[in-house]
Amino acid sequence: MKTVTIRVQRGGDDAEDLQTYEAPYRDGMSVLDALIWIRSNVDPTLAFRYSCINANACKECVVKVDGKTEYACTARLANTGVTVRPLSTKSLIRDLVTDTLPPKEKLSAAIKDTK
Numbered sequence: 301m302k303t304v305t306i307r308v309q310r311g312g313d314d315a316e317d318l319q320t321y322e323a324p325y326r327d328g329m330s331v332l333d334a335l336i337w338i339r340s341n342v343d344p345t346l347a348f349r350y351s352c353i354n355a356n357a358c359k360e361c362v363v364k365v366d367g368k369t370e371y372a373c374t375a376r377l378a379n380t381g382v383t384v385r386p387l388s389t390k391s392l393i394r395d396l397v398t399d400t401l402p403p404k405e406k407l408s409a410a411i412k413d414t415k
């Protein structure tokens with residue numbers, strides 16, 4: 301089976317700590333498919349978000365794929381491999397997870413926390 305190299309930024313600060321994984325490759329698979337395979341088979345600590353898998357409805361899987369902002373569920377995995385990083389315009393939580401809550405929802409959450 302053909303494999304492909306996936307480089308993923310890891311950690312909870314902005315330091316460029318890229319970890320390299322090998323994942324099985326098949327035509328048409330998405331970047332999210334590869335991340336899910338890595339988390340299920342190699343590294344259960346890899347943090348990323350998704351919900352609808354490929355309906356492009358939840359918008360939770362947004363990341364940087366080879367420097368471009370993309371939804372990991374619709375970004376096709378190149379057979380030459382990819383580098384996946386978190387959004388650089390949002391606060392980094394860990395690995396590929398950033399704080400993507402709209403400001404209004406953050407305000408609602410803050411009000412709830414004070415009650």
Ligand code: FES
Nearest residue numbers: 353356358359373
């Ligand atoms: S997983 Fe829902 S938009 Fe990508």
